[in-house]
Amino acid sequence: MDRLQTMQVYVHIVEGGSFTHAAQALQLHRPAVSKAVQQLEQELGIRLLNRSTRKVSTTAEGEEFYKRCLEVLASVNDTFASFSQQRVLPKGRLRFDVAVTLAKAIIIPALPAFQQKYPQIDLVLGASDHPVDLISGGVDCAVRLGEHKDSSIVARKIGAIPMVTCGSPAYLSRHGVPHTLDDLRRHKAVNFFSGRNRRVMEWAFCPGGESVTLKLDSGIQTDDSEAFLSCGLAGFGLLQGLRPSLQPYISSGQLIEVLQNVATVPKPVSIMYPSRTHLPTKVRVFIDWLSELIGRQYPA
Template sequence: MDRLQAMQVFTRVVDTNSFTRAAETLDLPRASVTTIIQNLESFLGTRLMHRTTRRLSLTPDGAAYYERCVRILADVEETEASFQSGNKKPHGKLRIDMPGSIGRLLVIPSLCEFHTRYPDIDLQLGLTDRPVDLLQEGVDCVVRVGALQDSSLVARRIGIFEGVTCAAPEYLQKYGMPHTLDDLETHCAVNYFSSRTGRVIDWAFKVDGKEVEVKMKGTVSVNDADAYVTCGLEGFGLIQPALFMVLPHLESGQLVEVLPELKPLPMPISAVYPHSRHLSPKVRVFVDWIAELFDRCPLLSGRCSLDTPCTKRTFEQRESSPVLDTPVMTEWVA
């Protein structure tokens, strides 16, 4: 029995809470995962976990063995990386997840650059607007918008999410232009709801340096970035998307900015990965690279806003520059 492999399989089963998900993330047949765990328990002479059709739970021995396995595997990875970093480029499968619009408009157009730098990395890119559990799903790194709340994860800030409140001219002709937050009580909004909880996400404004949340009434709620903007363009109500998402529509007059003196609360954009003593080289280089991408876009790095001259230049150059278009919501917060 390969004891190191057995430790890797065992910790992955615990992290994902599933034999099937562990097998998928390790590229092993499920039957092999089951056999490895059975052989490991036989070798150790103790049961490591209780298995039912619905859930897995560690025995006391299993919990103690898991903690030691995590330390041992971290030591092994760190030792290997210390020798590899001097004579090898980062390599292996790298599982990344991010909101679809970030991947489609910012990352994918530049993937050839990443592949040229790191040809030995097999990048598996998930594009979803739902929250991803890194440990449960075996994902190495995710891009998220909002404050990090999970203490088991590490976040590196790579950009700033600037939002804008706007609506279609037809909607404003019918319902009027709001001038204060109190005026929003008589207006409708296209709401954005969490894929995880189904809860509608409140709007947030920055007023005198403080966050002010506003609950918006509406007859339509969506959980997709493109649908969110489309509903706004069709006049279903006010929307509060990312500026990059609607910049061309604002320039063309298809959308009109509302409450320009009361900006939506800016939010950090972060690359998030599990906490460990050693960050693997392939994750490190990806995080460094994607931070470069965000830094190249003035609106994503916080150097420009809708009111500054560089915004118009950014729009005029959008044919050759990546553009981000994801709603300013906390849907992707850990």
């Protein structure tokens, strides 16, 4: 086998977790698959896989080689596709990580349309509120709220989602309904913190077009979106969050919107991906699709 073929075999072994899976997927005899791995390990002078009777797993070097193989094979596929008279549908495994509230309220409901358009892309979704290392984590792209400044990656702003301020009926009955920003300063908040420095997110308003940020005293703090909502429903304090995420609870009466006469500052949405000259086609079409999805509903 040539190098590209052995790399292809290796990727199938890692993703399928077995030599047999790779042999079946590539319609090869199992000895040919084993020989391909031996060829790679001999040529590289390293051990790529840990083998047992039940499981195949990558060594540290094997995991890094797997990620490099994905990049090389994606680049080869893109090169052939770009010169082919009949365009080939993008295919392969797409790993993307999305902030939890965005995933649940906006992206997951729309994903079937993307999958129908690109049926050969195998979607692998991670939903997290924590920073993700795109390179070491093998993640093709990530979608996060807020502005991001990291020279090692590309961060493209694709929209801005409206925010809403609200509280549970139980909390408001105990502490009163705020009608002004001065009233708000006397209230407790369910505060959300994020990032490696665990910074508490400020609340942002723009009364009369002037930007004002506030940090309310915490009734409780959390770094998890699900817990953030649960704490608000339980009456720990007021919430300021994405309107698409909180609106169903406002409509049902579980939360009550406050300060409706004071405009909030929309939260930017950014899509991040490794800084490469040539993005794999599967990543490029996903970025374009997501940018259109968010930008159409929530333009920046």
